[in-house]
Amino acid sequence: MAAMSLLLRAAAACGARRAASGAAGGTRLSGLTGTARLPGTLVPVRHSSSHGKRMFIIKATSFYDKRFLRMLRFYVFLTGIPAALFITYVNIFIGKAELAEIPEGYVPEYWEYYQHPITRWIARYLLDPPEKDYEKEMALLDVEAKKTELRLKELQARKLMRHRGDGPWYHYETPDKNLIDNSMKATPDN
Amino acid sequence: MSEDSDREAYKLPPTRTPHSDRITSVPNPVDLIQTAFSYVVDAPITFVREWIERQQAKNKFYYYHQKFRRVPDLSECLEGDYLCYFEAEAQWRRDRLVDQQIVEIIRERVGACKHREGPNHFQNCAKEMELLAQVTKAYQDRYGDLGVHGNARTCLMKQKHRMMEERKAQASESQ
Numbered sequence: 001m002a003a004m005s006l007l008l009r010a011a012a013a014c015g016a017r018r019a020a021s022g023a024a025g026g027t028r029l030s031g032l033t034g035t036a037r038l039p040g041t042l043v044p045v046r047h048s049s050s051h052g053k054r055m056f057i058i059k060a061t062s063f064y065d066k067r068f069l070r071m072l073r074f075y076v077f078l079t080g081i082p083a084a085l086f087i088t089y090v091n092i093f094i095g096k097a098e099l100a101e102i103p104e105g106y107v108p109e110y111w112e113y114y115q116h117p118i119t120r121w122i123a124r125y126l127l128d129p130p131e132k133d134y135e136k137e138m139a140l141l142d143v144e145a146k147k148t149e150l151r152l153k154e155l156q157a158r159k160l161m162r163h164r165g166d167g168p169w170y171h172y173e174t175p176d177k178n179l180i181d182n183s184m185k186a187t188p189d190n
Numbered sequence: 191m192s193e194d195s196d197r198e199a200y201k202l203p204p205t206r207t208p209h210s211d212r213i214t215s216v217p218n219p220v221d222l223i224q225t226a227f228s229y230v231v232d233a234p235i236t237f238v239r240e241w242i243e244r245q246q247a248k249n250k251f252y253y254y255h256q257k258f259r260r261v262p263d264l265s266e267c268l269e270g271d272y273l274c275y276f277e278a279e280a281q282w283r284r285d286r287l288v289d290q291q292i293v294e295i296i297r298e299r300v301g302a303c304k305h306r307e308g309p310n311h312f313q314n315c316a317k318e319m320e321l322l323a324q325v326t327k328a329y330q331d332r333y334g335d336l337g338v339h340g341n342a343r344t345c346l347m348k349q350k351h352r353m354m355e356e357r358k359a360q361a362s363e364s365q
Contacts, residue, residue: 094246138273138276
């Protein structure tokens with residue numbers, strides 16, 4: 001009985017060590033995954049160095065954690081490894097651009113101002129030239145400037161027309177003067 | 191970001207290690223370590239690097255530093271001309287980046303000079319340190335306390351205030 005509690009403690013220690021080594025180690029290629037292995041682990045037994053006692057270790061499930069890590073590694077490497085291989089190929093076989101003085105009479109294209117070949121490709125085929133971006137921004141500013149100008153002019157026109165009354169705005173409908181009944185003003189004593 | 195093109199500033203003086211006459215027959219262990227390092231570490235890495243450079247030398251291509259045209263300054267823009275403001279602002283930001291790099295290069299030169307001279311740097315680096323002091327003072331005068339939201343307009347206002355102070359100082363001096 002006393003030995004039983006010592007065995008349980010040794011089994012718990014073995015299970016903890018196994019869980020720790022399983023989390024750190026990863027796949028173990030020494031034992032084939034298809035072969036049937038008895039569950040549990042061997043726990044040292046006092047006075048017998050040849051065999052251990054096979055214990056069934058009860059611990060909380062690590063299935064969901066392991067599954068998460070497996071899925072994480074899978075989806076990260078699914079695009080990560082091709083991207084890493086492609087970038088390595090570009091860096092080794094194509095290489096970065098060298099800095100040079102602009103030759104006389106030559107106007108470089110807008111992508112030739114970047115060093116890395118992938119940056120140059122992105123600038124050339126995916127992005128707009130910086131001159132175009134500059135002009136787009138200036139066009140936006142121009143439209144907004146014209147809008148503010150027109151709005152200020154409208155406010156000024158409204159103010160003046162209301163004040164002076166000589167413009168097409170601020171005309172109010174009044175009833176026709178022929179509809180006014182002046183009969184009560186005909187006699188003086190009303 | 192940018193390298194100092196004046197490498198003269200970083201040239202170390204020639205070494206004055208004396209040639210030693212050997213009197214013992216014990217081999218120098220430093221020689222053994224150096225040969226081991228060169229065979230185990232240096233040669234493979236150099237071989238791989240040179241192979242990579244041979245692959246890259248087959249199709250060389252170049253990149254350039256862009257030269258921007260000068261556009262009218264903020265002080266030359268008419269009021270309400272927002273396009274002129276935009277272009278002047280962009281030019282001012284480029285000029286500020288250039289000035290920051292200039293200060294950085296002068297700082298690097300002073301650091302290199304100090305490293306080169308060792309304990310004599312107080313005397314021998316005086317020119318570089320004077321240059322650094324002037325350049326930093328100029329940068330501080332122009333871009334100093336504008337803050338992170340500083341733009342061409344606030345810089346122009348700062349310049350205007352500087353000129354007013356100068357004029358006041360001149361007027362009080364002449365009195």
